[in-house]
Each structure stands twice: as structure tokens, then as C-alpha cells.
Amino acid sequence: AAVASLGLPGLAGFWGEMLALFGAFDPHDGLSRPAFLTFMAIAAFGTLLTAAYMLIVVRRVCMGAVRQDAPQPPFADVRTYEFAAWAPLVALTVVAGLW
Structure with a gap:
């Protein structure tokens, strides 16, 4: 929902x-x-603020602090289970935005 609310072209919001x-x-x-x-200018500024805080929320919720002693895989930002959970949501969001 946060990604769809960004207000970027191609997304639902x-x-x-x-x-x-x-x-x-x-x-x-x-x-x-x-x-x-x-x-209109105030609304455009509000759209930019919405995109900024939604991206901050997604980053804080999904990307916690990395421990220093943890082994770093080559693609450290996304774990396999996170990718499996986010990939369908991202695909559906893009499809809903284009539809």
C-alpha cells in the first residue's frame, strides 16, 4: 500500500x-x-512529502539495522523470504497502476 501511494506514474495512486x-x-x-x-502548488508539494515519508516508512519497516558480525551475502539488502514476499506485491502494484 505504501508503494502504491507514492503517486509515481504507473502506480495506482x-x-x-x-x-x-x-x-x-x-x-x-x-x-x-x-x-x-x-x-495546486500545495498539493504538488504534499505529493512529494508523501512519497518521501512513505519511502522512509518502507525502509524502516523492511530494512532493519544490519549486525556487524552477520555474514554478508552478495545481495545483502534483500533476503530470500523478503524477495518472495515482495515480488508478487510489486508486480501486482505495477499491473494495477498500468491497468
């Missing part, structure tokens, strides 16, 4: 954020365009 920003860029004739451009 991108489309709602993109449509909200496009809607703020071109408001209805009776609405204040400068106000909506301000809202």
Missing part, C-alpha cells in the same frame, strides 16, 4: 493525484485561478 492537479490547473470560469494555482 498516480491517477487520482494527477486528475486533482489538472482540475486545479484549469478551474471553472467563476472560480479564482490564482487561488487554485496556489492549491
